[in-house]
Amino acid sequence: MTFAGERAAARRRLVVGGIATALVASGLAACSPEPPTPDSATQALAAALASGDFGEAPFAGGAVDETEATAARTAAFEGLAPWEPQVKVVSTTIDEKDEDLATVTFGYTWDVDESDADWTYETSAKLARDDEDLWRATWSPSLLAPDLVAGEVLTVTRARAERANVLGAGGAVIVEPRTVHRLGIDKTRVAAPEQDAAARAFAAALSIDAEAYAGKVAAAGERAFVEAITVRHGDLAYDVAALAAMPGVNDVTDQLPLAPTRQFARPILGTVGPATAEIIEKSDGAVSDGDLTGLSGLQRQYDAQLRGLPGLTITAAQPDGTAPRQLYAVEPTPGTPLTTTIDVGLQEAAEHVISEVAPASAVVALRPSTGDVLAAASGVGGEGMSTATLGQFAPGSTFKVVTALALLRSGMTADSDTTCPDTVSVDGRSFTNFPEYPTDKLGTIPLRTAFANSCNTAFISARDAANQDALIDAAGSLGLDPHASLGFAAFLGDVPGDSDGTDHAASMIGQGRVLASPLGMATVAASVAHGATVVPRLVVPAEGAATPSPTADETEPSDEATDAPRPVVPLTADEAATLQQLMRGVVTEGGATFLLDVPGDEVAAKTGTAQFGEAGNLQNHVWMIAIQGDLAVAVFVDVGEYGSTTAGPLLEEFLRAAQG
Structure with a gap:
C-alpha cells in the first residue's frame, strides 16, 4: 500500500473507533474542513502542458519531474512548431475505494490549419494526495500524446493542395x-x-x-x-x-x-x-x-x-x-x-494600346450598369506598380465633370452664362487656358461651351458658386470616395477639405491637391453613364467566403484621405443626363471630335491635362475619359502633350478594339 493509502486506512480506523463519541460530545464533525479537491492541481498541470512552463506543475517528483517534463515536451512538440496546443481539464474522478487518489483527463486541441476542424485527443494522469493535503501527479510522456513513450517525437508531413485558378x-x-x-x-x-x-x-x-x-x-x-x-x-x-x-x-x-x-x-x-x-x-x-x-x-x-x-x-x-x-x-x-470581372479580350486590348508608351500609363474600362472592372492595364513605365488602380495624379480637366456637377447643384444649367477670359487672377496667382484654346470661345459663353472646350478660366471664375465642400460632395456622388474599401488594393480619389483661395481655384480644374487614379476617373465616367453612383467591382466573393482586406504593402496610397467619411449625396438621373450632354459636346464641338466616327453607340468624353513639376520645367499629366453604351473608359499617361493629342489616340484605339 502507498503512503497515501496507509494514511487513508488509518483515517478509516479512526472513524470506526471514535466518530460516534465525537459527534455526541461536541458536534465538531460538522465544523471539520472538507479535504481539498484536486481541481487547482489539475488546472495547474493543464496550464503547464499547454505552455511548456512546468515551474508550477504539481509533480510528486518535484524538480526531477519538472526537468524531465520540460525536456520531453520540447523534443516531442518541436516538429509541430509553430503550433501550440490548448489543453483543458475534461474530467477529474476520485477513486471510489481511496479518496486520496484521482484520475484526471486532459483534452488537447491543436489548430493545425485554417479550417474549422482541429486535431483533438485526450490523455490522462494519476494524482495522489500527500500528507500535506496537496495533490500531486507523476510525470509520464503519455501526458503529451496518446501512448507516447520516452524518446518519441511528433512530426508532421504536408501534402500540397491543388492551387485554384x-x-x-x-x-x-x-x-x-x-x-x-x-x-x-x-x-x-x-x-x-x-x-x-x-x-x-x-x-x-x-x-x-x-x-x-x-x-x-x-x-x-x-x-x-x-x-x-x-x-x-x-x-x-x-x-x-x-x-x-x-x-x-x-x-x-x-x-x-x-x-x-x-x-x-x-x-x-x-x-x-x-x-x-x-x-x-x-x-x-x-x-x-x-x-x-x-x-x-x-x-x-x-x-x-x-x-x-x-x-x-x-x-x-x-x-x-x-x-x-x-x-x-x-x-x-x-x-x-x-473569380474576377476582368474581360480577357478587353484586358488584352488595353495592354496592347499602351504597350509602346514609355511613361507610366494606364487604361481602365468599367461596365457602368454593374461597376464591373473589365480591364485595368498598367504600362511598363510604372515599373511594376498598378498605375491603373493605385496611381495618384492630378486629374486635370477630366475633373471638370465633378466641378460641373457642383455648379449644376448651385442652380446653373448647361446654358448658363460663364465668363471665359484669357487669364484670371486669384490672390495674385494668374491662371490661364491651355495654349491652343480657341480664341472664338473666349468671353461670355454658356457652361456647355466652356465644358466642351475646357475653359479653365470659366470654371475658376465660377468658384464662388461651388465651394470646396460642394466639390467634395460632387466627387462622392460620382464615385471618388477616398475611403472606399473595394476588396482589392485601390485608390479612387481625394479632394482636400481645407482648400481656399488659389488652392480652391486649382481644385475647380482638377489641379492643386486634387488626386485621382485612372480607376477613379473611369468610375466618374461610369457614374455619369449609369445615372447613379457606381462602385467599381473587380473581385466576385466566393460563396460563404469573407473578403480579406488588402495588406498594408499593397494599398499604400502615399497620402491619407484628408477628411473623415461623409455621406454620399445621391446622383440624380437629371444631373447625370446633363453631364452626359456636356460630355457629348466635347465630341461634337470640343477637343474630341476625332471620336465622332468611332463605330457603335455615340461617344461622350472629356479631355484632361494637369501641369506638375517645378516652375520653368513644367510637364503634363494627360487624361481622357469616355462613355459609350455600357462602357466607361479612362486613359492616362504620366507625361505627355495634351489629353486630346496624347491620351486621345490611345482612347480611340481602345474603343475601336472594344467594338471588335
Whole structure:
C-alpha cells in the first residue's frame, strides 16, 4: 500500500473507533474542513502542458519531474512548431475505494490549419494526495500524446493542395498552371574548379549580376541546383535550349500558376512563388518551407482561398524515424477559384494600346450598369506598380465633370452664362487656358461651351458658386470616395477639405491637391453613364467566403484621405443626363471630335491635362475619359502633350478594339 493509502486506512480506523463519541460530545464533525479537491492541481498541470512552463506543475517528483517534463515536451512538440496546443481539464474522478487518489483527463486541441476542424485527443494522469493535503501527479510522456513513450517525437508531413485558378468574366480561365523552365547551375554537372566560371558565364547570358550569382553557387551544397531564372515555356525572349546547353546548366521543367502572358494584368493579379521566410513566419503554421504562395497582388491577398488546405499526417516515432505511429491524418483540400470581372479580350486590348508608351500609363474600362472592372492595364513605365488602380495624379480637366456637377447643384444649367477670359487672377496667382484654346470661345459663353472646350478660366471664375465642400460632395456622388474599401488594393480619389483661395481655384480644374487614379476617373465616367453612383467591382466573393482586406504593402496610397467619411449625396438621373450632354459636346464641338466616327453607340468624353513639376520645367499629366453604351473608359499617361493629342489616340484605339 502507498503512503497515501496507509494514511487513508488509518483515517478509516479512526472513524470506526471514535466518530460516534465525537459527534455526541461536541458536534465538531460538522465544523471539520472538507479535504481539498484536486481541481487547482489539475488546472495547474493543464496550464503547464499547454505552455511548456512546468515551474508550477504539481509533480510528486518535484524538480526531477519538472526537468524531465520540460525536456520531453520540447523534443516531442518541436516538429509541430509553430503550433501550440490548448489543453483543458475534461474530467477529474476520485477513486471510489481511496479518496486520496484521482484520475484526471486532459483534452488537447491543436489548430493545425485554417479550417474549422482541429486535431483533438485526450490523455490522462494519476494524482495522489500527500500528507500535506496537496495533490500531486507523476510525470509520464503519455501526458503529451496518446501512448507516447520516452524518446518519441511528433512530426508532421504536408501534402500540397491543388492551387485554384483565377477566373475572369464569364468564367474564363486567366491564371492556371503553365509550364515553366527553372534554369540554373547544377553543381553535379560541372567539376568544382569550373563552377565559378560556369556560374559567371550563365549570369552574363541572362544579364544578371554575375558576382552575386557566382557567390550563391559557391555557397550552396556540393550537389546543389542553384536556380537563376524561371522562364515560361514559349517565352521568345529566351532561347531555353541554348541556355540549357551551357556548361553546368540544368533545365528543370515545372508548372506555376501564370496568366496568359507575362504582362497580363500583372500588377493587379500578382505573382506566385515559393513562400518567403516572412510569409512563413506570419502564417502561424499555415504555410511551410517549400509551399507555393501568392507573393503580391490578388494572389497574395486571396492566397488562403486559392491555395486551399494542405494534407497533414502527424506521426509519433523515435527520433530516427523508427516505429512510426500515425496519430492524425487529413486529406488536402483544393483551393477555391478566385473569380474576377476582368474581360480577357478587353484586358488584352488595353495592354496592347499602351504597350509602346514609355511613361507610366494606364487604361481602365468599367461596365457602368454593374461597376464591373473589365480591364485595368498598367504600362511598363510604372515599373511594376498598378498605375491603373493605385496611381495618384492630378486629374486635370477630366475633373471638370465633378466641378460641373457642383455648379449644376448651385442652380446653373448647361446654358448658363460663364465668363471665359484669357487669364484670371486669384490672390495674385494668374491662371490661364491651355495654349491652343480657341480664341472664338473666349468671353461670355454658356457652361456647355466652356465644358466642351475646357475653359479653365470659366470654371475658376465660377468658384464662388461651388465651394470646396460642394466639390467634395460632387466627387462622392460620382464615385471618388477616398475611403472606399473595394476588396482589392485601390485608390479612387481625394479632394482636400481645407482648400481656399488659389488652392480652391486649382481644385475647380482638377489641379492643386486634387488626386485621382485612372480607376477613379473611369468610375466618374461610369457614374455619369449609369445615372447613379457606381462602385467599381473587380473581385466576385466566393460563396460563404469573407473578403480579406488588402495588406498594408499593397494599398499604400502615399497620402491619407484628408477628411473623415461623409455621406454620399445621391446622383440624380437629371444631373447625370446633363453631364452626359456636356460630355457629348466635347465630341461634337470640343477637343474630341476625332471620336465622332468611332463605330457603335455615340461617344461622350472629356479631355484632361494637369501641369506638375517645378516652375520653368513644367510637364503634363494627360487624361481622357469616355462613355459609350455600357462602357466607361479612362486613359492616362504620366507625361505627355495634351489629353486630346496624347491620351486621345490611345482612347480611340481602345474603343475601336472594344467594338471588335
